[in-house]
Amino acid sequence: MPDFFPFIPGSETSRTARQHASDSSPLLGRFRAVPRTSHRQRSSQHLRGLLAAGGGRGSVHVGYGALVTASLDSESDDGGSDYYDSDEDDDHWWDRAARAVGRNVRDLWVAPRQGAVRKVVESWWRRWGMLVFLPAGLAVAWCAIPFPQYPLNPDDSDRNPGSQRDHRAPGHGSARVQVNFWFFLFVYYGFYNLTALIWITKVFNLYSLNWWPSTLGFPLTVSMIAMLSIAAPIPVYMVPELNFLTIHNTAWISWTFIIMAMPVAIAFCIMMLHERHLGLRQSLSDTQRIFTSSWWTGEPDSVSSRPNRRRAGLSSSSFDPDSILQTSPPARGRIPAVVRRNWLPASFVRFVWFCLALTVGLLAYLIGEAYAEIYLRTLPHNNLETIVYVYSWVVTVHLLDALTGWILGASEGERVGSYPLSWIFKLYFMLTYQTYVRALYARLRSPTQFIMLQILSSSSLIILVPITMSSTYHRILGFLGLTTQSYASYQKLRIRDVFIRFLAENVSMLTFLGSILVLHFGANKDVYPYFAFDETGDERSYDFGLTFYASGITWACELIAGIVLRGLIRWIYGVNASVEGKLDLAVWPELLPTSVAVMLHVLQNMLFSIIRLHFH
Template sequence: MLDLLGKKAHIAPSPSSSRAPRPPRTSLQSARIPAASTPPPTSPSQIGKAVPRPRRVSMVVPHDSETGGWWLVVMRPSRERVEGWLASWWKRWTVLVVLPCLVVWLWVAVPFPVADPYQPGDSWHWPTPWSRHWPIPWTPSATLLAPGKVASLLLRFASSSSRNETTPDAPPPDGDDDDTLLPLDLNFFFFLLFYYGVYLHVALLFTTKIFDLYRLNWWPKRIGGAVSYFFFWAAALTLGWLVHDLDLIGAGGRKEGGDRGTDWERKTFWIGLTFGTMACPALVCFSVLKRDKRHLYRHSLTNLQKAFLSRQLARRIPASYLRFLWFMAALATALFALIAGQAYTSIYLSTLPHTSVDAAIWVWSWVGTTTTLSIVSSQILENKVRSKGLLFLFKYFSSLVYFVFYRNLFARLRSPADFIVVQTLSTIGMIIIFPLQMTSFFHRALVFLVGYPKTLEEHREGIAINVHTRSIAQNVSMVGFLGWLAILHYGPNSAVYPFFRFEDNPEDPYNFQFTFWASSVIWASELSSSLVMRLICKFAFKVDINGIGFGVMKEYPELVSACGWTSVHVLMNILMFLLKLNFR
């Protein structure tokens, strides 16, 4: 506005709008959620307008330097630190493969306090490493190693706090079917506070890292992350204790006459409780955004504009809110992939034994399932959410879910022919299918048939990321599998993980040594086929798989931490489902 003398008039900002200036725009605002602070009015038309309500959820601020302690290094490493981790192959292997597997190995190696289900007065004991060769799982407690005084007092307190004290009067006679025999009793409070507590803790960290890549903290800003995190973790443990203590689902205590059905019910409940807890952060974030009316256009209108435009704007949804809804859909797809994996595992275990053809059918049906879910989530993240970091993480997640099921299939392959059939199919997919997808002919076919919008260079970059995430998932799943295979065979938890228990029978080649070395040979063939495929891509198509994959990690430093927690969560998830639950 100009005054009568031609000079610009000074407009004093109103007290309600006198706030700090808006910070400079960064990639942080790719989530398109308006900032809490607003700039002062810059034109007369802005004077008197309503000030937007402050945001109740906080944004994740990317940073290039670290000012916190070790926890910040674990959760949000700086770009400089990530570049140092990725500078050499042994550092990459340590951070991306060894450390996640080490966390899982330590978790699964801690012995469960157990008790003899056919000895009513038997107290809790630590199982011994040689207990894997018990004739039956409930060998008298004389073969068990008594704990120290402090541990004994804690276990005695935990055992006296449980309501489910039903104990059979005597062991079943010799010759009964193994399916009707009861496994060892597990201490429920050890399972709840340590085994399940650590598993749930990692699941919430995995969810938090997904929101980090979306550049949005899921907790309310006034409450804070630590309080919100502890509340959901403690609430889930409390709910699990109540369901067990009150026997609300009929699977709280031990059942006589076999417990195959109740064992499935128990594991379904605990994993379902985990998925429900993982969904709570999304629901909290969704409710906060709804309460702040982020799903509506909040532009202030003049009286004339209100008369003509208010109804039209009320029917429109902001693009930022639609983006958030698509992000929620991708997260639901990830959780469904884990549920599908549990279903495949349950059906596979209930239909043992399998032939070589059966094993191949199982593998390829699981390949089809994970590929379909990966395509759905990739399309959502690439076209709707438009987040390269989330796209990379979800591709890695899908590959890891597939390979974890595929690895544990090895524990039930009984002949070299089974391993050869399964691995031949996997090698064909690595050496032939991926290079074929990079050809210009394949790209032109996609453009002609489905109107593929990507250029050839973008298409090859996407295939390279698929190969890179698949390679990391291959190594993580195999290293983790070989580690817990040895731990559960030689360690004290063999009795509570019968899936990994091998009997020394000269007439049956199905034993630990055969499974371990056959799996190692498969891993060596996978490394060789991966090297051949990378060389084909490098010399035939000028595509550097490692350069593209690690380049994305350097661009999004949070990806390294996110991939690590994803590995721990997925590996723990399959072990959680294979645990034999039987509570006193």
Template sequence: MPSFFAFQQGSDPRGATTDSSPLLGRFRAVPNAQRFGVRTQRSVLFTNSTAGRGLGRAYGAIFGNGDGSDSEDGDLSDDDEEGIIRRWARTSRDLWLEPKQPAVARAVDKWWSRWAVLAALPAALAVTWCALPFPQYDLPDDNDIDGLGFGSNELGHKTPGHGEARVEINFWFFLFVYYGFYNITALMWVTKVFNIYSLNWWPQSLGFPFTVSVIAAISITAPIPVYCFPESRWLTNHNTTWICWTFFTMAMPLIIAFAILLNHERHLGLRQSLSETQRIFTSSWWTGDTDTISGRDRPRRPPIPQAAFDPDAPSGFSLAPDATHRDRPRNLAMRKRWIPASFVRFIWFCTALFIAMMAYVLGEAYAEVYLRTLPHNTIHTIFYVYSWVVTVHLLDGLVGWILGGNEGERVGSYPLGWIFKLYFSLTYQTYVRALYARLRSPEQFIYLQILSSSFLIILAPLTISKPFHYILTVLSINGQTLPAYRKFCARNIFIRGIAENVSMLTFLGSILVLHYGSNKDVYPYFAFEQGETTRPVGPVGSPMGGGDQYNFSLTLYASTITWACEITAGWIARRILWYGWKVDVTGEAKTDMGMLPELLPTGVVVMVHVLQNMLFSIVRLRFH
């Protein structure tokens, strides 16, 4: 595996498994801690730790207490420019390319550094991407698109949803720069998820750089013929077309990995030949069967069927010639029906990844429906918001059930559950943020925020309580112990806070750069006009509260106040959990990322990809 996606394989955990030591793919989530000067203590690292008691000596060792991680920099003076560059390069490598426990632990230890890498950095990358200036051209006067004889309203876009296209954009810039970055981020997301699963999806003979370059090239060049033929060019003006093509691009690694495993017979029997000593304790010693189904290895000794042994023979044993291979076809048929647990786990993993990729396709369809039916009153707004909430939570619950948290539960990977929880939480938040751009009165912001904050403050203590866990256990919904269950609840609350912060920061940054920047006409959804009035809503004639317009100022200030309310609600919920159950949400999250350093770069890539989805779904495409 290339060093860019390095994975330090741990030891086989069988015989020493607990509910509080989660899996990292097929291996334990505490790989090679001794490499960083940390003595692994599973009873300390992944228990239901709290602020004062749960981090233990291992946590202190990782977070800079004598780990010796800075020893390489001892000869580098702060005044030495070359030393500063080398230190910066080493820090970047230890955080993003080959994440190491001490570096990641230090990055998430303080609130300001944790906020910088988990909120500010993904938001800055997404906002910079959407701010790249498009080459723009004036619309033709005849309202005819490339001589096809129809206008923008007949292309499937209805105002005032996305807004009518105000300019034409350069197709090649969109394809190679804007859409190219979008696709590369999507491929990186899939690759990093496979990395956490500890499986290479690319052929070993080709390597990762070549394989991902080929897929990226295909994803970029395949739409060119669609654009070049006038009969199919209309497809390129639909956002959904590009979203579906990205979905297929992201599915390529799954298809390749599945084909590789089938080619290597990972779905059949044993994959490696056993030694002579190992074969003594298996049936292959007596039946002469090889260790693989296809029989590529030659038997190490002649077959000696057990049924052919004659106990009445005077000496030695005798073989019935016609029984030599009597049981061989039956044994092979039985083994062909046996599917290894590792392959079953991989199928579950692919299913979870497929559902996650389908979620953003459904999100695009949801955004289209919502935007085509604008304007909405308060009741309609709440219905759209919470119908999407229910959909995302159902998909999140299904994927969480597939991934599990304990060994033997389908995939059974805690870090994968961490990443997918972040993905679904942020997917929900991004579409709620985009909704804020079309709320038409302060009362709509207030009611939505009251519902959101109340759910967090009330449901967080309720779901973490012992009676609630007991009910889930009785109903066979959750099979975890109470400490493991509370750790998952604390993780979910922390992830929700990350999703709220990074999505709101991106939303505020994007409306600023798109409203005042050069791409204002490319994103008419965010091109607020002062004094822009709305059409009447139903028989009432105006939205709730009498508000009859939305503009940039209302959206900016109301969203900022909403963000402050979310931060306050999160702080209250964490204090309740600490004083009521001694559960330290932030401490648990710092321990997770400190002991599982791959969570940091993977989480950042996931967040950038989801934030790009929010912005890509509202760009107006009309090519010159």
């Protein structure tokens, strides 16, 4: 099977690591990411040539960017020779095309290579194609697959506004047709859950840990979970007394939450079964075990002491196998050795923090669905209520984002301490916020509401972001104890956030506009009454033209605001957000497929939250 988790451990003690390790080269999982170097890359003349060509220009850390570019150039020159043979010119064009497709799938999605990813992200149109148009196109195609539909019984209680089964306000749209349950389960919901499992798998990939049991392997384990995600809802549908659960979107999203939590639970159980939370990384020798209770009890013990220190004499309490081994008072200049039977290694503690970050991220699904439910139940809204709803959601998402960012960290010793994971979760929360704001646009009733939201968003972006990047603001945060990072590392994170916000805005708006078109004019119009925009003659009714064209103008304003913001940052601070984003994607190639997976799943959440389910 393909290597889903390629990883080469590094060493913090190597000369290369000591030479380049700094806050600017964050941790990748449990190891620091240091560019691989060769005799060609160590040439100062080659590095100067790269800088002159603009390879690292515009980066926060120009020298680091140059080293990365040199490493990628070397890989591009050296790699790829194993894909070809001397007889390739004699092959048919379809054979060469098949090999090229297989090579791209492997190098970009299964086992990403730095050279292949760099070729994709170095040009803006390829970067947009992979990170904006690809996830948006997949999400729109997913919701556009025609549902088998059946007429709705006029006497059905779901159509009766006074029925207690009518759980949706008119703003969401009443059910208009019945849909085929099996098509929904195996095609629509099945692909939704599959994307969720891919995202969780790719996140574990960034953490450099397999979540599945080695005895079963990845294909069998993920297939079993996928079959469970499909099989469990069938009894709920078959039992008439439980049918009311199937028409609630929140129930389906909650089940997906459980499915996504399974890999986390499996990985935690594997760690506990292997006793990764106990013992030493290297077992004690027989001589060392003489001075521990394990010599008599036969149980493994762990030592927490400084290396290369002589052990002092044992006290009488050490012969109690249930007690903590204490040493006698040490002589001056000696450090006592403490032997404990229970000791949590740093790797296990880091994994617990990682699981907590995943849990917080998954809870955002349920919280977002609750927000959408509250908003749709209380329609219509005036301008003030719309602003309060939007910015209460903004505050909620940013609080969850801040909590997850604190858990993950981006520097060594900060709980998980993984820059790539913090990158992905920042994208996840930024896109989660954007998708719910986009869905809100379909229920705005006047251009004034669009204008007010856009003025608040663009002005706050252009004014606040450059201020928060200043050294004065960084010193204030340090004085308040809110950051311990150097200014260069702090500035790097702020630039990264600008690049991520740009991706989230564009992919969410492109998906929103595409979904409006295919759901308003396509075969699933009655399945998504949220985008029907029926003409009722009511002056307060929602309008397709207003929503589509005002959203398009809003997108143009966001593009202009993004260009102005990046121009201000480059003018004031001399750094380029696009260069920083490209370097991140090239240094950590696994970010590319993980970003596409998380984008697709969050975009699916936006569309899944507004579908109207009433099964045949």
